[in-house]
Amino acid sequence: MAKLNFGGVEENVVTREEYPLDKAQQTLKDEVVAVIGYGVQGPGQALNLKDNGISVIVGQRQNSKSWDKAVADGFVPGETLFEIEEALQKGTIICYLLSDAAQIEYWPLVKENLTAGKALYFSHGFGITFNDQTSIVPPENVDVFLVAPKGSGTSLRRMFLQNRGLNSSYAIFQDATGKAFDRVVSLGIAIGSGYLFETDFQKEVYSDLTGERGTLMGAIQGIFAAQYEVLRKKGHSPSEAFNETVEELTQSLMPLVAENGMDWMYANCSTTAQRGALDWWKRFRDATAPIFEELYDSVATGKEAGYSIESNSKPDYRVDLDAELAELRDSEMWQAGKTVRSLRPENN
Numbered sequence: 001m002a003k004l005n006f007g008g009v010e011e012n013v014v015t016r017e018e019y020p021l022d023k024a025q026q027t028l029k030d031e032v033v034a035v036i037g038y039g040v041q042g043p044g045q046a047l048n049l050k051d052n053g054i055s056v057i058v059g060q061r062q063n064s065k066s067w068d069k070a071v072a073d074g075f076v077p078g079e080t081l082f083e084i085e086e087a088l089q090k091g092t093i094i095c096y097l098l099s100d101a102a103q104i105e106y107w108p109l110v111k112e113n114l115t116a117g118k119a120l121y122f123s124h125g126f127g128i129t130f131n132d133q134t135s136i137v138p139p140e141n142v143d144v145f146l147v148a149p150k151g152s153g154t155s156l157r158r159m160f161l162q163n164r165g166l167n168s169s170y171a172i173f174q175d176a177t178g179k180a181f182d183r184v185v186s187l188g189i190a191i192g193s194g195y196l197f198e199t200d201f202q203k204e205v206y207s208d209l210t211g212e213r214g215t216l217m218g219a220i221q222g223i224f225a226a227q228y229e230v231l232r233k234k235g236h237s238p239s240e241a242f243n244e245t246v247e248e249l250t251q252s253l254m255p256l257v258a259e260n261g262m263d264w265m266y267a268n269c270s271t272t273a274q275r276g277a278l279d280w281w282k283r284f285r286d287a288t289a290p291i292f293e294e295l296y297d298s299v300a301t302g303k304e305a306g307y308s309i310e311s312n313s314k315p316d317y318r319v320d321l322d323a324e325l326a327e328l329r330d331s332e333m334w335q336a337g338k339t340v341r342s343l344r345p346e347n348n
């Protein structure tokens with residue numbers, strides 16, 4: 001395993017050079033990887049595994065949209081697509097990719113089928129870390145590990161098809177067979193990870209829940225809305241407010257940050273912009289830091305897990321979720337965005 005320097009701190013990383021695909025294929029050659037759940041990560045991981053020559057089956061409720069999607073994606077009922085219980089019986093590695101809330105409901109069935117020497121794979125530290133709320137406690141004679149892609153399953157698949165790779169974290173919770181490291185790293189490479197960085201279950205879930213509630217999803221929408229609303233209140237048009245808040249960021253500036261970092265993006269803007277950004281960023285940091293502290297505490301005390309379990313375990317959770325998403329979609333800002341996107345030349 002390579003030790004790499006990240007801003008002065010050494011960390012363990014597994015790269016494709018060190019652990020190439022043929023080594024992963026060799027490690028997994030006698031395994032049947034059962035992907036349970038075909039939501040967002042399920043399709044991304046299952047299709048990448050299949051295209052990488054791994055023996056993969058999907059377990060999903062029949063008569064569901066996800067079942068139909070698996071069929072449309074090339075999984076064949078009775079051959080590579082089964083009801084959850086049958087897939088659990090056939091799999092030697094169980095990739096537990098139901099929603100974190102649904103994992104609670106199906107746990108007794110999964111546990112029943114975890115015979116000695118099998119492996120239980122997660123893409124999140126949620127179920128194990130918050131087992132006081134999930135009751136997910138695996139038997140001692142199976143391997144338990146995670147590979148958590150740091151991005152959407154949709155991106156995992158798209159980047160795979162573009163010959164790129166999303167980075168993932170990996171962690172081993174339990175090594176019953178002595179093969180856990182090879183198994184987890186092989187799966188990480190075979191699902192299409194660019195490289196794998198080491199973590200543990202608790203750190204993965206604390207950082208992941210903080211990130212998605214924070215800068216990646218929650219905070220970014222909050223800061224977009226705040227700036228957009230001020231610009232509108234001061235008399236700017238929706239297109240002007242949207243372009244100065246979102247469109248320029250996603251289309252012009254974030255690709256530059258992705259390529260070479262924030263200072264390089266700054267350096268490619270005017271000295272006027274650089275002066276202003278350098279003067280203001282610390283004020284935004286200081287204003288939001290207390291909210292991030294509160295958020296982290298809410299994650300670490302298990303409150304966020306509790307909220308998520310409570311709301312996503314309701315039989316009609318999708319109805320409320322869809323209504324909340326519609327509120328965002330129908331807001332003036334995102335409706336303005338729809339028109340702005342339609343005007344991109346590549347969309348014409």
Ligand SMILES: NC(=O)c1ccc[n+]([C@@H]2O[C@H](COP(=O)([O-])OP(=O)(O)OC[C@H]3O[C@@H](n4cnc5c(N)ncnc54)[C@H](O)[C@@H]3O)[C@@H](O)[C@H]2O)c1
Pocket residue numbers: 037038039040041042061066096097098099100102105123124126148149150151152153154
């Ligand atoms: N979405 C991502 O991009 C992403 C990224 C990294 C890790 N993860 C983790 O991967 C795992 C799967 O995430 P996801 O986003 O694909 O899941 P999801 O929340 O979209 O749900 C996945 C599947 O669970 C099924 N499901 C939901 N409720 C059910 C129920 N009551 N009974 C049976 N099936 C039910 C859905 O039909 C779907 O097939 C989670 O642990 C998640 O935290 C997700």
Ligand SMILES: CC(C)(O)[C@@H](O)C(=O)O
Pocket residue numbers: 149150151152153208212216
């Ligand atoms: C894609 C994300 C936000 O990184 C993932 O953590 C999720 O829960 O979907």
Ligand SMILES: [Mg+2]
Pocket residue numbers: 208209212
């Ligand atoms: Mg997450």
Ligand SMILES: [Mg+2]
Pocket residue numbers: 149150151208211212
């Ligand atoms: Mg995440």
